[in-house]
Amino acid sequence: MAKELEGFNFEQRHGKARVRVGRVWRSNDGRRHFMVEWNVNISLLSNCVAAYVRDDNSDIVATDTMKNTVYVKAKECSEQLSAEEFAILLGKHFTSIYPQVYTAIVKIVEKPWERISVNGQPHEHGFKLGSEKHTTEAIIQKSGALQLTSGIEGLSLLKTTQSGFEGFIRDKYTALPETRERMLATEVTSSWRYSYESVSSIPQKPLYFNDQYLNVKNVLVDTFFGPPVGGVYSASVQSTLLQMAKAVLSRFTDISSVQLKMPNIHFLPVNISSKDNGNIVKFNDDVYLPTDEPHGSIEASLSRFWSKM
Template structure:
């Protein structure tokens, strides 16, 4: 992680400043086709800069005002006359701040893209109509003055569920264990994933302005397809851990420019309902009626990376 660190009166001092939750929507209009394209981004920026005097001498002459940072987001969005990915916009902002201000040594830009999707009317894409989806596209670009780059993308709130082809057996049993073993259960989770690209310099990233948008869609497709398996029959999951590893490995094997992926997959439980009656008999619903629960839930996460890479 980039940092701005100083020795101060025998102590270490680290600082950064910026603007968080800058919300910006950008619309592009294609005059030939009549189609409109839009994104809504929530942008947060932290600058690592040599402005120590502001902290210790009441001298603000080296501070880039956070209001200026906010305004820059809007100006740069306006200057983007063609569609571009959230990743490209993050790199563009980071490059601006590190090149425009001599005291800024690095910029950390985080963007969360709201999932607006084009509406289908009678099977046809609407020219300017959009509806809100569910999962969110995320990115972080750390841009250094030298042009060095750390770029990650991700997805949040990707909810997936399958009603069969899941079990959990052979786990540790002791006096605290009440969970029965099973080869038949529902499996539900809300995937949070982040993956690191291998590009180490701003100059090395693909020039296609929508490259990372397509890569995001492709990674999401691999994650989902691996979770569910083939349309007929699916694929058996021996545990959330096993499924998580298969999903991570599929992404690493599918995309050479992704060097590491981190997955967080809570086990959101659907508990089979059994009802006790007055005569102590049990009404068992035989895996067809469940109690959905949000908490407590199992917490499973892991990182898979190529041997030379770290998240």
């Protein structure tokens, strides 16, 4: 909320960034362990202008207290919960305990610890780090109004064929040949907004948002690749991105918008020749030079016209 201050517009927030917490839960017999590792970011919008203008900190929630709250609440959560539920729980706490705090913004990035299998058997307490990360952001108002977004970061996908790029603008600066045969590689960052608009309306099913995260990831991946036999042709990153976004909105009725960022990570054809030896390596859709810079950057968002359920 912008405030008038000495003839200027003034907006402020404060919080604690990168609060790392690990939490282990045990099955009733104590043998099977469940764990999460979260990186929590808290930002509070509160009425505490006096701290800025009058050296009066009496309305300030210390960021150290915010950090401690993460550990207290993690301790209090006796049952496993999703990052979304934990973010909401923290946001509810800050907005209900402190009269000064009118909005809490809680972001969490979950490290992808996955249960390991040994000889094909899921291990009771062994985990290995996966790759892509589950993210969430909950914005909670004192009234209980909620904006809930979840996402995925670092989902690296690659297909070795069924991709092309043709018919683009050709002018005197254009060197790229048209093709119907190329590698397509990207690292997907996506976020999707849930249509739940209050803390009281979120599904009560345990770990619902973890299930949804896995479901959305599967739809994104399946749409990118197409069927295991034959795949699906991609006419551009743009076209594939839109198909992925549409698939998410058509599959999940409680998602009102989706944003996708899909860099085009180039695998350049290798052709090597010299004056003396002629063609040393001639590209035949086989040898590539992987690069990460520069890369194409393609992003879009898609939302329903009527986003309420």
